[in-house]
Amino acid sequence: MLRRILLSLKRNWLLFIVITLFTSSIIWLEIILSTNRSQTTLNEVSNHLTTMADLKAVQIQNWRSERLIDGQTIQTDVAFSDDIHILIQDRSDYQVIKKKLDRLRTILLDPNYSSILLIDGDGNEVLHVGEVDDKLRINVIDNIRVIDLTREIQISNLYRAPNGTVRMDMITPIFQRGDQYQPILAYLVYIITPDVVLYPLIQSQSTTYNTAETLLVRKENNEVVFLNELRYKNGTALELKLPLSETQVPAVMAVNGITGIVNGNDYRSIPVMASIVPVEGTDWKLIAKIDMKEIYIPIRQQIVSTVIVVIFLIIIGVTSVIYLWRRSSASVTKGLSDSEKLRKNLEEKYSTLFNQANDAILLVDETGRILEANAQAVKMYGYTHNELINLSVSDLRDDSLKHIVPTDLEKVKNGTVNFFETTQKRKNGKLFQVDISSRYLSIDGKGVFQSMVRDITEKKQAEENLRLSELALKKAQAVSHVGSWIWKLKENIVEWSDEMYSIYGLDKQNFNSDITEIIKTTTYGDDLERITRLNHEGIKSKTLFSYEYRIIRPDGSVRDIWAEVGEYSVDEHGEVVSLSGIAQDITDKKAAERELKKSENLLQRIYDLLPVGLWLTDENGRLIRSNKMVKEIWGKDILVSVDDFSVFHGRRLPSREEIKADDWASVHTIRDGVTIRDEMIEIDAYDGKAKTILNYSTPILDEDGKLEGAIVLNLDISELKKAEEQLSAQLDELRRWNLATLGRENRIRELKMEINKLLVEIGREPIYQSVVDDDHE
Known part of the structure; x- marks a missing residue:
């Protein structure tokens, strides 16, 4: 049996080689495609993890900012600080205590806080609102000492309270008159319960991956501490700790300063892919991870599908090759008559190719006379076939170039030139550019030239357009200060566009393209270590990235640069061989941004110092911005859309007509484009008070x-309204008194006049001189 197989292989060795090559090609092709698909899947997962981690980090930063805003709001409340001043001096003032307790209970409506404590400079508790089990940390006095130096709000790290719950503290200094440059009166300690808002915020997932999880960790001594409750373990917040020696754990990588996408084993010792992001303003590191087992599920499914397709293709391919081979073998046995037919068929095919070729083909003898021309040549030159074969190649040349035709023929004959460009002439005299590929052949013992002529007029025009485009690109880069670059990793050299030399202030002729030397000699200050790290991490992970840095030019000037990696090139092993991108001189932009930030800060200070509540809306009427006075007037900072204006409660004065959600002044302004002034409204503020405002x-x-x-202004005239009402009541009382006394005075005058009259009648002088004139009248 084996001998028969070997004999069959010996007879059909070519068939065996063809089948082997065909099978190998299919297998290698599918392996490459499967590898690419797997890498694409891994890239998609890493991008998804990066987005998850970045989103959670931003959400945590916003959560911390909201806490600081809560502290800053009460910190700048002048009335609150004045009451605290009174309370610190007289801690038995029941009215002040009740008022402050009510205010603090309002703050506790926020689910982030379990208790709020008011303490003095020695850490003694003055007021306590909230859960009775909440106690001050022993080391809270350390935070107070720091605040005394920095005069800023302090947010503590997560800690476990004596009652076993996880807590955080926000300690807010209360300044005299709400002015941070005045002495500190006392301190408000907000006790934060992270398991109500922060922990659910961390664990909430918007992903289709079943094993996705988000962790929060920090470094303590030689351990990494897990700060939040974990998905697969209970009671882990501040309790689960791992030694830094377990370097394969993403949490350990995070506290050791590694960021971006990593692979390792999580706290369950299960392989995972993770994205690490630092949380700005804290020593926390956020980790978003997915089990590798779940990631590889679609990859394994793709591999199974690939194997099935490969087997199917191999079966079809082998069957087809064997079938064709047998047919070919049968045709060979037909004899020499078939070979003759084949030769004739080849001649017919050559004739067909000759006449149907896209390029003009000319057969020329050694004297330059045209022997034969195909249909494309007839079309290109505009002559008939008979006219062409009665011409020489010199007749087709531009008149100024005819003298070099013999030289061109000789070079082709000697083999020194086979390809050249020249200018030719059509029958109508129009000149055009051509590429000529010519060879010297021997046919029936006679030498002939076979020339293929291609019209390159459009190609030349395209090259000219490309040249103009490159020139325009250089001008555009010069105007926008944007240069392009290519970094070849194996050679460690960089190729620059002309604008890059202008940005760096370097001479192109004397340029050293060693990228290491360029970065080392031109990077300004401590930017060198940062961009070196960013380049290394980006190339290692093959992710597109950008960053800003500073350079110092040879003339000593410092420039701000923004660089971006736009594309990677990899070899057959998937290793990065080069990367390309752009760099832009943003010095002027950075200067403008700094000036703009100054202006914005000044505008914000003016905005917050306005003595009226100020709202801004977008084109749809949504309230998008407000100043501090809005919260002081309404008792709450309210930014909602028109559909949610039902949160505002007010009545127009003096009619006391209830204002509907779609009847507020800003709704009319947005809807009808009108300006509304001096609209007197009585509002129900969120601090429980009824206030009178003028609405604009x-x-x-x-x-x-x-x-x-639209711009909306609220002027609080509650005190003015009360004063007007008191004045009106006093005026009414004065009028009543005046009416009551007016009749009495008239009667007294009449009596005086009667007495004077009687005295005159008895011959005596009048005694009431003030009414003498009235007597005469």
Whole structure:
């Protein structure tokens, strides 16, 4: 049996080689495609993890910012600080205590806080609102000492309270008169319960991966501490700790300064892919992870599908090759007559190819006379076939180039030139550019030239257009200060566009393209270590990234640069061989941003110092911004859309007509473009008080008169209204008294006049001189 197989292989060795090559090609092709698909899946997962981690980090930062805003709001409340001043001096003032307790209970409506404590400078408790089990940390006095130096709000790290719950503290200094430059009166300690808002915020997932999990960790001594409750373990917050020696754990990688995408084993010793992001303003590290087992499920499914397809293709391919081989073998046995037919068929095919070729083909003898021309040549030159074969190649050349035709023929004959460009002429005299590929052949013992002529007029025009485009690109890069670059990793060299030399202030002729030397000699200050690290991490993970850095030019000037990696090139092993991108000189932009930030800060200070509540809306009427006075008037900072205006409660005065959600002044301004002034309204504020305000609303228009939004002003006239009411009551009382006394005075005058009259009649002088004139009248 084996001998028969070997004999069959010996007879059909070529068939065996063809089948082997065909099978190997299919297998290698599918392996490459499967590898690419697997890498694509891994890249998609890493991108998803990066997005998850970045989103959670931003959410945590916003959560911390909201806490600081809570502290800053009460910190700048002048009335609150004045009451605290009174309370610190007289801690038995029941009215002040009740008022402050009510205020603090209002703050406790926020689920983030379990208790709020007011303490003095020695850490003694003055007021306590909230859960009775909440106690001050022993080391809270250390935070107070730091606040005394920095005069800033302090947020403690997570800690476990004596009652076993996880807590955080926010300690807010209360300044005299709400002014941070005045002495500190006392300190408000907000006890934060992270398991109500922060922990659910961390664990909430918007992903289709079943094993996705988000962790929060920090470094303590030689251990990494897990700060939140974990998905697969209970009671882990501040309790689960791992030694830093377990370097394969993403949590350990995170506290050791590693960021971005990593692979390792999580706290369950299960392989995972994770994205590490630091939480700004804290020593916390956020980790978003997915089990590798779940990641590889679609990859394994793809591999199974690939194997099935490969087997199917191999079966079809082998069957087809064997079938074709047998047919070919049968045709060979037909004899020499078939070979003759084949030769004739080849001649017919050559004739067909000759006449149907896309390029013009000319057969030329050694004297330059045209022997034969195909249909494309007839079309290209505009002659008939008979006209062409009666011409020489010199007749087709530009008149100024005819003298070099013999030289060109000789070079082709000697083999020194086979390809050249020249200018030719059509029958109508129009000149055009051509590429000529010519060879010297021997046919029936005679030498002939076979020349293939291609019209390159459009190609030349495209090259000219490309040259103009490159010139325009250089000009555009010069105007926008944007240069392009290619970094070849194996050679460790960089190729620059002309604008890159201009940005760096370097001479192109004397340029050293060693990238290490360029970065070392041109990077300014401590930016060198950072960009070196970013380049290494980006190339290692093959992720597109960008960063800003500073350079110092040879003339000593420092410039701000923004660089971005736009594309990687890899070899057959998937290793990065080069990367390319752009760099832009943003010095002027950075300077403008700094000036803009100054202006914005000044505008914000003016905005917050306005003695009226100020709202801004967008073009749809949504309240998008407000100043501090809005919260002082309404008892709450309210930014909602028009659909949610039912949160506002007010009545127009003096009619006391209830204002509906779609009847507020800003709604009319947005809807009708009208300005509304001096609208007197009685509002129900969220601090439980009824207040009287003057409401104003006016549209914001762009330069074309298109509505962009509205400005809404609230002027609190509650005190003025009360004063007016008191004055009105006093005036009414004065009028009543005046009416009561007016009749009495008239009667007294009449009596005086009668007495004077009687005295005159008895011959005596009048005694009431003030009414003498009235007597005469």
